[in-house]
Amino acid sequence: MKTSLYWNGDAIIAVDQRVLPREYRLLRITSMDELIDAIQSLAIRGAPAIGLAGALGVALSAHLHQAAGDTDAAAVEADAARLAQARPTAVNLAWGVRRALGRLADGPEAVLAEATAMLEEDAAVNSAAVWRAADLVLSLTPKRPLRLLTHCNTGRLATAAVGTALGTIVELAERGCVAEVLVDETRPLLQGSRLTAWELCEAAVPYRICVDSAAAAAMTQGLVDCVLVGADRIADNGDMANKIGTYALAVAAAHHGIPFLVVAPESTWDRTLPDGSGILIEERDPAEVTHHAGMAVTPVGAGVYNPAFDVTPARLITAIVSEGRTVAGGRAGKPDTPAGTMVTTSP
Structure with a gap:
C-alpha cells in the first residue's frame, strides 16, 4: 500500500507536497525544527497526516534527547507542546501528539511503537x-x-x-x-x-x-x-x-x-x-x-x-x-x- 509518511531508522520520511506535481521528492526530517517547518509550510498537510506526523515527532524528540543523554521528560514535553501548536485548526495534530506522549514514561521505543501503530491504524480506519x-x-x-x-x-x-x-x-x-x-x-x-x-x-x-x-x-x-x-x-x-x-x-x-x-x-x-x-x-x-x-x-x-x-x-x-x-x-x-x-x- 502506498504511503506518504513513515519512520526510517532515525528519521521521519514524508512526501514533500509543496513541489508536486512537477517533482516527487521525499523529505528526511531529523529535527523538531524541520518537522514544524514542514507542517507549517504544508510540505506535510492534511488533518490525519499532520496528526500522524505529530506522533512521529514525539518519537523523534524522545530519541534525540536520549541520544544526547537527556532523559528528562520535560524536554520532550516542551517539544511536544511546540509541535502541537504548529497548526491550530486541525484537531488531529494535538491528538497525535497527546497519544504518543502518553507512552513517554515507557521510553523512546515505546513512543515510536505507538506512533508506528497509529500509521497502521490510519490505513485500516480510512479503508473502513x-x-x-x-x-x-x-x-x-x-x-x-x-x-x-x-x-x-x-x-x-x-x-x-x-x-x-x-x-x-x-x-x-x-x-x-x-x-x-x-x-x-x-x-x-x-x-x-x-x-x-x-x-x-x-x-x-x-x-x-x-x-x-x-x-x-x-x-x-x-x-x-x-x-x-x-x-x-x-x-x-x-x-x-x-x-x-x-x-x-x-x-x-x-x-x-x-x-x-x-x-x-x-x-x-x-x-x-x-x-x-x-x-x-x-x-x-x-x-x-x-x-x-x-x-x-x-x-x-x-x-x-x-x-x-x-x-x-x-x-x-x-x-x-x-x-x-x-x-x-x-x-x-x-x-x-x-x-x-x-x-x-x-x-
Whole structure:
C-alpha cells in the first residue's frame, strides 16, 4: 500500500507536497525544527497526516534527547507542546501528539511503537470509512456513472494511506461507478489542481479541474451528483471546519439538492467544542495571495484576507462518515428533526 509518511531508522520520511506535481521528492526530517517547518509550510498537510506526523515527532524528540543523554521528560514535553501548536485548526495534530506522549514514561521505543501503530491504524480506519462512504454515496445518487465534486486534497497525501473523501472517490471508481470528478483548484495554494489531480492521475480516474468559483455553476448545469469533502475539526453538534471554500460548496449543494458528504476519522471530532463557533481559524501569509511563482500579482501594499479554513454548519451537511458510523446532518434528518441536529445511524 502506498504511503506518504513513515519512520526510517532515525528519521521521519514524508512526501514533500509543496513541489508536486512537477517533482516527487521525499523529505528526511531529523529535527523538531524541520518537522514544524514542514507542517507549517504544508510540505506535510492534511488533518490525519499532520496528526500522524505529530506522533512521529514525539518519537523523534524522545530519541534525540536520549541520544544526547537527556532523559528528562520535560524536554520532550516542551517539544511536544511546540509541535502541537504548529497548526491550530486541525484537531488531529494535538491528538497525535497527546497519544504518543502518553507512552513517554515507557521510553523512546515505546513512543515510536505507538506512533508506528497509529500509521497502521490510519490505513485500516480510512479503508473502513471509505467503504461506508462509498455505499452511502450509491444509496443517495442516481444508478448510473456518477459525476462527483471534491475540494482540496483528502487522499493518501493527506493521510498515511488510502485517504478519506478522495479515497471514497477512488473506491467508487474501482467499482465502475464514476463518470468524472470535478476537482476544485482550491486556491490559493492549489491543493486540488496540484495534489488531488495528481492522485487521480495515479489511479486512472477521469477528472477535470474546476475553477473554485465555477462549482455552483457546474451544479446548475447538472454536472455534480454528489460533493465529497474531508474535515479538519468537527464540533460536537456536527459543525465542521475544512479548507476555505467548503462552506460555499455546502451552501450551493443545499440550494441544488445535491448530497454533501464529509468523510473523516473519529479522531477529527472535538467533543470539547459544542459547536463550530469555537473553532480557531488559521490565517496564513498574505504572500500566498499577493504572489504567484515568486512574482507579485497585486498592487504593492494590498490588504489580504487569507483564512486557511471555514466552518460549515451541520444543517448544510447530508452526513458525516467515519470508520465506525454514519452521522446524519441537518439536511438528512427526519422532518421533525431540528436543523443542525446530528443523528447517528447503526454501524
